[in-house]
Amino acid sequence: MSVEVLDGSTIREFIEDDQAFNGWIDDRFANLDIDHDGFLSYGEMMKELKSLRVLETHFGVDVVQAETKQMMLAMANGLGFLPVQMVLEEDSLLKKAVERELAKVTA
Incomplete structure (x- = not known):
């Protein structure tokens, strides 16, 4: 885990980057599909369901991508434009969004 600073645009820009977002979803799916x-x-979803604390009724990858985008957009809208500090797990979607943003700044 690490403490990171992000705002709504960090999340929005990551999910709008189809290659980065879909790549993360595909990797996550592959890791879960034992x-x-x-x-x-x-059984394969239990770990993810517990970490997300969300019970989903759909388990197909296309539905998960669409629902994940919707959840992340809602989070981005809630954060707005003011930066906040959050503790993020290393392989989380939000951590990947922060890493993508940092890579753009340092490039």
Whole structure:
């Protein structure tokens, strides 16, 4: 975990970058799909459900991408333009958004 500073635009710009966002979703899906059958069983999702503290009724990757985008846009709108500090897990979507933003600044 690390403490990072972000605002709504950090999240919005990350999810609007289809390559970065979809790449993260695809990697996360691949890590969760333990038996590599292209579907997530309830057992495979339990860890993710517990970490998100969200119970979903849909487990297909396309639905998960769309729902994740909606949740992240809602979070971005809630944060607005004022920066906030958050404790983020290393492989979280928000951490990837912050890393993407930092890479743009340092490039």
